[in-house]
Amino acid sequence: MDFTKTQAMLLLLCGITLPFATAGRSFTVDYKNDCFLKDGEPFRYISGSIHYNRVPRVYWKDRLLKMYMAGLNAIQTYIPWNFHEPAPGLYDFKGDRDLVSFLQLCQDLGLLVILRPGPYICGEWDMGGLPSWLLKNKDIVLRSSDPDYIRAVDKWMGKVLPMIKPFLYQNGGPIITVQVENEYGSYFACDYNYLRHLAKLFRSHLGEQVVLFTTDGAGKSFLKCGALEDVYATVDFGPGGNVTAAFEAQRYAEPHGPLVNSEFYTGWLDHWGKPHSVIRTAVVVKSLNEILEMGANVNLYMFIGGTNFAYWNGANTPYFPQPTSYDYDALLTEAGDLTEKYFAVRDVIKMYKKIPDGILPPSTPKFAYGTVEMKKLRTVAESLDILSFSGPVKSLYPLTFDELNQAFGFMLYRTTLPVDCPRPTPLSSPLNGVHDRAYVTIDGVAAGILERDKAISINVTGRAGSSLDVLVENMGRVNFGKHINDFKGLVSNLTLGADTLTNWVVYSLSIDEAVRDGLIWEAGAHQDNDATPSLTPPPAALSQPAFYGGSFQIPDGIPDLPQDTYIHFPNWRKGQVWINGFNLGRFWPSRGPQVTLFVPAHVLSTNSVNNITILELEAAPSPPLPCVVEFTDTPIINATIRPMVPYTRERPNLL
Ligand SMILES: *[C@@H]1O[C@H](CO)[C@@H](O)[C@H](O)[C@H]1NC(C)=O
Ligand SMILES: *[C@@H]1O[C@H](CO)[C@@H](O)[C@H](O)[C@H]1NC(C)=O
Ligand SMILES: *[C@@H]1O[C@H](CO)[C@@H](O)[C@H](O)[C@H]1NC(C)=O
Ligand SMILES: *[C@@H]1O[C@H](CO)[C@@H](O)[C@H](O)[C@H]1NC(C)=O
Numbered sequence: 001m002d003f004t005k006t007q008a009m010l011l012l013l014c015g016i017t018l019p020f021a022t023a024g025r026s027f028t029v030d031y032k033n034d035c036f037l038k039d040g041e042p043f044r045y046i047s048g049s050i051h052y053n054r055v056p057r058v059y060w061k062d063r064l065l066k067m068y069m070a071g072l073n074a075i076q077t078y079i080p081w082n083f084h085e086p087a088p089g090l091y092d093f094k095g096d097r098d099l100v101s102f103l104q105l106c107q108d109l110g111l112l113v114i115l116r117p118g119p120y121i122c123g124e125w126d127m128g129g130l131p132s133w134l135l136k137n138k139d140i141v142l143r144s145s146d147p148d149y150i151r152a153v154d155k156w157m158g159k160v161l162p163m164i165k166p167f168l169y170q171n172g173g174p175i176i177t178v179q180v181e182n183e184y185g186s187y188f189a190c191d192y193n194y195l196r197h198l199a200k201l202f203r204s205h206l207g208e209q210v211v212l213f214t215t216d217g218a219g220k221s222f223l224k225c226g227a228l229e230d231v232y233a234t235v236d237f238g239p240g241g242n243v244t245a246a247f248e249a250q251r252y253a254e255p256h257g258p259l260v261n262s263e264f265y266t267g268w269l270d271h272w273g274k275p276h277s278v279i280r281t282a283v284v285v286k287s288l289n290e291i292l293e294m295g296a297n298v299n300l301y302m303f304i305g306g307t308n309f310a311y312w313n314g315a316n317t318p319y320f321p322q323p324t325s326y327d328y329d330a331l332l333t334e335a336g337d338l339t340e341k342y343f344a345v346r347d348v349i350k351m352y353k354k355i356p357d358g359i360l361p362p363s364t365p366k367f368a369y370g371t372v373e374m375k376k377l378r379t380v381a382e383s384l385d386i387l388s389f390s391g392p393v394k395s396l397y398p399l400t401f402d403e404l405n406q407a408f409g410f411m412l413y414r415t416t417l418p419v420d421c422p423r424p425t426p427l428s429s430p431l432n433g434v435h436d437r438a439y440v441t442i443d444g445v446a447a448g449i450l451e452r453d454k455a456i457s458i459n460v461t462g463r464a465g466s467s468l469d470v471l472v473e474n475m476g477r478v479n480f481g482k483h484i485n486d487f488k489g490l491v492s493n494l495t496l497g498a499d500t501l502t503n504w505v506v507y508s509l510s511i512d513e514a515v516r517d518g519l520i521w522e523a524g525a526h527q528d529n530d531a532t533p534s535l536t537p538p539p540a541a542l543s544q545p546a547f548y549g550g551s552f553q554i555p556d557g558i559p560d561l562p563q564d565t566y567i568h569f570p571n572w573r574k575g576q577v578w579i580n581g582f583n584l585g586r587f588w589p590s591r592g593p594q595v596t597l598f599v600p601a602h603v604l605s606t607n608s609v610n611n612i613t614i615l616e617l618e619a620a621p622s623p624p625l626p627c628v629v630e631f632t633d634t635p636i637i638n639a640t641i642r643p644m645v646p647y648t649r650e651r652p653n654l655l
């Protein structure tokens, strides 16, 4: 810092208040010498991605310090719009969303920041960071010059960019470069006017000095629609390929200037139902060495992946949602633990720059709290009075989440069977309009599961007038490609045999609020009506979606508790889990590859009992299996994937 007391005094005397020293600070592109210039000196960054939205705030410092100690001089993060503007004009920058504190922390630790404010971020994040309320205009063309989209973008950027402006390098802060959009060349719209509008908007808020850049796949075809005049074009590519050839793609768009790989993949993402991704350390190390040898700038994506808590995961098409863990096989695990890959990469960096002296923070200890007995509290159907604050809406045809202003979670659709179905009759979504998974019960008995792109029809039986409940789960919005306008709920009609089902009663459900307020735990709700007679016995392996509760105490007399832990779901199938009202995310051990969920210590209490609430959608363990969850000190995110079994037939217990 070249900020002297005298300068501070001068600023004070002149009545100018700037948060940081600015004298002589500049960050620019040197086209003549193919490098960045920081304060006029050649500069190369070695950076790593951390998404503050995927790491609890209490751990920001620990993770950033570990990045700093690996020899990084910069970090890269996205700003997910939907994380900060849950409803139009309603902003949230508190707690885990305190962007300004995150930037300040980077500054305090001596890390520069490469900022990617979107508005679209991809990032395996719900809808690529775009708020789902944009879909109120059903025909909106996202990531284009569509006036409705631009209006919302302008307003959001008008809020967030002024917040980050004081943190620009030239203003005394850590932010050296700012990305415009994200991999726009991979999107069908190819709307240069939109990119131009963003660049102008960013400059109008951040000043003409700011170094703006774009990032695209390392291929001419991507750079064609992704690069823009006066915005520095960079590329992204993973290890194992031809580094020289990859940078040649960047040279197609930027004949001169620094070489930059904005996303060098240290690992890869996962999907439910597909094997866990692993990228070998040796491959990462070899390509990283080649990149650094060329004098290029690099950002390791991810350095730490973290967690998609609550409902924040995205999805790819054909529909495959990403799991709760965003471990990414990165250099630090989801829980921030040091890995063999961390040390190997640090050894490579060491060959090119000095690694800071000082103590490397150790991996945080984990504690196995053991098993906790879980008791059935009530079914979802029994809980509608406490879950549906606004009461149901009647509609001839199904309404979407978006039409009822519900962004995440679950909605219940209720109607009656129009005809007798003594023999198995197809209950179908002919247009594949279940977004994304529907748990069907008839007269209170589980009848099967419909799933987007996987199971568009099940056979059911029942009588005319039987009650039909369809609980629909939003499993995460598509975050990449042309299907990001991802409406949720029943987005088209359901049919029973030849009949279109009509006269729905639709319940928007506020499950998180009900869990937080302890409503689900209130006694006396549950009456076991799973045994209601029907024409044919229900599929033995499914039961009604229901809430389960259990409590545990942090043991006395052991120092330094609570510590982080992992929750394991032996013989549970699929659902959502909260501890003390904190939504840890989705579990789906029956599909994998993720089996345990990360539980950060700060959600646990030593002062009172800790309350676990589970919404199990398919079937909880039933006798003789114990109905328990277990806290362990070891994560499992790489279980073997089992073949998918049709949901209406009995399935063995998979764990
Ligand atoms: C990598 O690509 C460069 C440039 O296209 C080429 O000259 C070189 O032969 C390639 N190396 C290998 C090992 O294929
Ligand atoms: C429904 O039943 C019909 C007739 O028994 C059968 O052909 C079909 O495969 C069944 N569909 C499903 C999804 O089980
Ligand atoms: C359901 O079908 C009706 C009649 O064909 C149609 O008007 C309506 O748009 C459909 N609704 C949905 C959500 O697809
Ligand atoms: C768990 O629930 C009990 C009973 O409602 C309550 O007294 C306790 O404070 C809760 N624990 C936490 C950590 O919120």
Ligand SMILES: *[C@@H]1O[C@H](CO)[C@@H](O)[C@H](O)[C@H]1NC(C)=O
Pocket: 638, 639, 640
């Ligand atoms: C899962 O990962 C652990 C820890 O890295 C490893 O020991 C184990 O062999 C892996 N299991 C599978 C099925 O790949």
